[in-house]
Amino acid sequence: MRHLMSPLDFSTEELDLLFGLAEDIRKNPAKYAHACHGKILATCFYEPSTRTRLSFESAMIRLGGQIIGFADAASSSASKGESVSDTIRIISCYADICAMRHPKEGAPMVAAEKSLIPVINAGDGGHQHPTQTLTDLLTIHSLKGRLGGFTIGLCGDLKFGRTVHSLIKALVRYHDIKFVFISPEELRVPDYITDLLKSRNIPYEEVIRLERVMPQLDLLYMTRVQKERFFNEEDYVRLKDFYILNADKMALAKKDMLVLHPLPRVNEISVEVDEDPRAAYFRQAQYGVYVRMALILTLLELEPACE
Amino acid sequence: MLNVGKLEEGFVLDHIKAGSSLELYDLLQLDKLDCTVAIIKNARSEKMEKKDILKVECDINTLDLDVLALIDHNITVNVIKNGEIVEKKELALPKQIKNVIRCHNPRCITSIEQELPHIFFLADAEREVYRCKYCEEKYNWTARPL
Numbered sequence: 210m211r212h213l214m215s216p217l218d219f220s221t222e223e224l225d226l227l228f229g230l231a232e233d234i235r236k237n238p239a240k241y242a243h244a245c246h247g248k249i250l251a252t253c254f255y256e257p258s259t260r261t262r263l264s265f266e267s268a269m270i271r272l273g274g275q276i277i278g279f280a281d282a283a284s285s286s287a288s289k290g291e292s293v294s295d296t297i298r299i300i301s302c303y304a305d306i307c308a309m310r311h312p313k314e315g316a317p318m319v320a321a322e323k324s325l326i327p328v329i330n331a332g333d334g335g336h337q338h339p340t341q342t343l344t345d346l347l348t349i350h351s352l353k354g355r356l357g358g359f360t361i362g363l364c365g366d367l368k369f370g371r372t373v374h375s376l377i378k379a380l381v382r383y384h385d386i387k388f389v390f391i392s393p394e395e396l397r398v399p400d401y402i403t404d405l406l407k408s409r410n411i412p413y414e415e416v417i418r419l420e421r422v423m424p425q426l427d428l429l430y431m432t433r434v435q436k437e438r439f440f441n442e443e444d445y446v447r448l449k450d451f452y453i454l455n456a457d458k459m460a461l462a463k464k465d466m467l468v469l470h471p472l473p474r475v476n477e478i479s480v481e482v483d484e485d486p487r488a489a490y491f492r493q494a495q496y497g498v499y500v501r502m503a504l505i506l507t508l509l510e511l512e513p514a515c516e
Numbered sequence: 517m518l519n520v521g522k523l524e525e526g527f528v529l530d531h532i533k534a535g536s537s538l539e540l541y542d543l544l545q546l547d548k549l550d551c552t553v554a555i556i557k558n559a560r561s562e563k564m565e566k567k568d569i570l571k572v573e574c575d576i577n578t579l580d581l582d583v584l585a586l587i588d589h590n591i592t593v594n595v596i597k598n599g600e601i602v603e604k605k606e607l608a609l610p611k612q613i614k615n616v617i618r619c620h621n622p623r624c625i626t627s628i629e630q631e632l633p634h635i636f637f638l639a640d641a642e643r644e645v646y647r648c649k650y651c652e653e654k655y656n657w658t659a660r661p662l
Contacts, residue, residue: 292629313625315650319632334623336651 211508212321212328216342216379227343228350231496231503235351238271240513244506245274251304252278253296253320254331255287255311260472260494261331261340265308268501277304282312294323301325306509308340309333327508335371340504341471342375344497349428351496352467352489357383360425364391364452365432365477367398372471373432377402381409388413389422391452395444396434419452423461429454431470431477431490455479459487469493520554520571527579528594528601529570534558537568540587543616544579546572582610609644612637617646617655624651 212218219227234241250269254262257280266276279285286296293311297320300307308329309317314336321328332338350356361380363373367390377398380386388406390398390413397415406413416422423429431454436445454468459482470478470490482488506512532540537555546553554571561567572579576595584591585607593605618634619626626632626648636646636655646655 292631293625294629294631311625312623313628314621314623314653315625315648318650319625319629333625334651336623 210325210327212317212324212330213339213504213508214318214321214328214330215337216339216346216375217382218339221382224343224346227500227503227507228347230506231347231499232351234502235496235499241272241502241506243273244511244513245269245272245509248272248274248306248509248511249304250274250276250278250505251300251307252276252280252331253285253300253307253309253311254278254280255282255285255309255316257281258310258332261310261338262308264494264497265329265331265340265501268498268505271498272502272505274305274505293319296320297324297328306505329504329508335369337375338371339375340497340501341372342379343500343504344493345372345376345430345469345471346379347500348469348489348493348496349467352492353428356380358385359427360387360389361428361430362389362391362419362422362426363398363430363432364419364454366396366434367392367432368396370432373398373430374402376430378405381405381411386411389426390415391417391419391422393417393452419454420458420461423458423466424463426462426466429462429466429468431468431474433471433473433475433477453477453479454482456481456485459485462487520556522599523571523573523596524599525576526551526571526573526596527576527581528596529572529584530567530592530594531561531564532568532570532591533588534564534566534568536587537570540570540584540591543583543587544572544581549574549578581605581607583613583616585609586613586616609638609641612649613646619648619651619653619655621648621651621653624648624653626650 252262252265262280269276282288293316301324304326306327308331309320310331311333314334317328317330317333330337330339346356367373453476466487467489468487472490472494537557552573556569558566559569581593589607591607594601595603595605612635614633614635617636626634635649637649639645639647
């Protein structure tokens with residue numbers, strides 16, 4: 210039995226298979242419409258996350274399975290003081306697979322250690338959010354046709370953004386990628402990430418102005434500057450508008466550059482960019498459902514149901 | 517030099533940084549063993565000028581000495597059997613340590629689930645970096661030594 214705790218749990222070969230399956234699901238959804246008939250997904254969300262939870266639930270329903278779960282800790286037995294270890298033992302009796310989000314880092318790993326069913330980490334505090342990374346990789350793989358041979362810019366909160374850290378760690382396993390980090394001084398990518406790149410001789414550049422690097426990018430990954438990451442409101446207000454992507458900046462970019470964003474956005478991408486064919490962030494959310502469908506099938510070791 | 521009797525079976529931990537033998541005594545939980553322990557502080561040393569020595573008379577399978585490397589991997593471990601040195605152990609940083617240090621990340625699941633063991637894995641042997649198994653937070657030895 211396998212779980213998914215970190216995007217690095219899967220080798221690049223296994224990811225190729227997963228993305229191949231996700232692509233097949235995208236092209237032939239009817240083939241998979243009953244693949245999870247009779248199976249139950251438990252979505253155990255100890256903190257609210259509408260998009261991730263609905264994406265998992267949509268994925269399971271599109272596979273013909275059913276869902277149970279809770280959407281915040283207050284409506285779960287955690288409010289009575291039950292441990293994650295105990296909760297997952299019970300959930301194992303009710304469901305076939307579990308997606309867990311928890312504000313405490315490592316909680317899904319504790320669940321996986323005690324679980325009788327596969328556990329998917331659906332986000333644990335500021336630690337990991339592997340299905341977001343798989344979504345990002347599938348989007349790049351599908352829309353660019355490859356995972357490698359490009360220059361990717363990552364813009365915004367690079368210090369606290371776990372999606373950024375996970376994506377970088379996942380991408381360093383592919384060839385011929387250059388990273389461009391675009392952030393204010395206060396929100397630069399942590400040392401352990403730049404150490405990782407140096408140790409592997411992977412080229413990277415750290416810049417402050419987005420305009421300067423737009424022409425060289427094949428991909429631009431935008432992130433939100435999250436209010437809760439700041440100690441005071443003043444710093445947040447000062448920094449949040451630093452890096453807004455608008456039509457003027459898009460005019461400097463390559464014709465086939467893609468803009469990705471884990472969403473939700475606040476104002477870091479102007480709505481005028483939404484109509485630009487290079488804006489891929491809403492398609493990215495759709496790929497998130499396909500990759501979760503492929504992941505559920507893979508962890509349950511299921512094949513498409515025969516008609 | 518002060519003379520302490522010869523061991524029949526046990527360990528002589530030599531070249532301990534002067535002044536840290538009591539720390540090792542605690543770490544190895546020698547207070548829980550019903551055996552003879554000699555603590556020699558500030559012994560003269562050619563190599564170190566001053567050093568500490570610990571002599572522990574016990575069954576040689578009783579102690580897990582890997583944890584010593586967390587304090588100082590330059591410690592020499594002589595294994596004694598029948599009054600003779602039968603092995604000189606090289607100390608290597610343990611790949612994993614359990615319930616020796618605690619994760620102090622307030623966002624870690626170990627902060628709320630009391631029964632969980634505190635397990636750290638060796639993430640970078642060169643820099644002696646240990647990370648919590650659950651949250652992967654780096655243990656800060658400077659702020660919280662053993």
